[in-house]
Amino acid sequence: MQQHLVISLISDDKPGVVERLSAVVAENGGNWEDSRMAHFAGKFAGILRVSVAGEAAQGLRDALSALAAEGYKLQVEDTSTLAAGPQQTIRLKLVGNDRPGIVREISRALAARQLNMEQLETGYDSTPWSGEPLFTAECTISVAEDMDLDGLRDELDEIADELGVEIDCEEVTATL
CATH class of the missing domain: 3.30.70.260 (ACT domain)
Structure with a gap:
């Protein structure tokens, strides 16, 4: 069963931020689905949604947590899909x-x-x-x-x- 995660990110703005994050997502079986990211006053901030197989979700969470040592501030949340009318x-x-x-x-x-x-x-x-x-x-x-x-x-x-x-x-x- 697929699980969806929403990840918010803030780090110092420098080359390779998106590459590093996308590598961690891909190496841990995640699929980058949707994102909004921008440079603000020397910082790089963004939010993204990824999907990952349920059995790989914890591994992805752990790998994302390890990015803190590299100066990335990440918040990872599970998503839920609410049924809405038209x-x-x-x-x-x-x-x-x-x-x-x-x-x-x-x-x-x-x-x-x-x-x-x-x-x-x-x-x-x-x-x-x-x-x-x-x-x-x-x-x-x-x-x-x-x-x-x-x-x-x-x-x-x-x-x-x-x-x-x-x-x-x-x-x-x-x-x-």
Whole structure:
């Protein structure tokens, strides 16, 4: 029986971090399935999902733990698959002058509706015309296929007005 593990990683940024981690996964019978990784202020951080045969899972866990001696900070968690009804994917895109509380207000609106962020990517830059701090965010959420999105859009519009940002909420169509 296959087991799935979610592994979070942080280490000093240096050549070979992904190679070393992928070698440990492969050498211990794991299959690298999905990941998000990036360089942040001299550190390398990421999260990945691997599958491994149940009888090889502990060996993989032990090998990953041994990476601590090389400066890797890893957290390994078992995953569970929850059955959900038909889902639709929604993408939120936000752009506006940076200010404290933007992520909090958006996440609060989603949490109040029991909606879970599947993915969140934020960025900080300067506007090309004035040099003002510019905040961008893109968030993916899954909601029940039959959910009425009008209330969510209305609340996001109110938040956008309060924060002085622009928020687009769009349904994502599956591509085959």
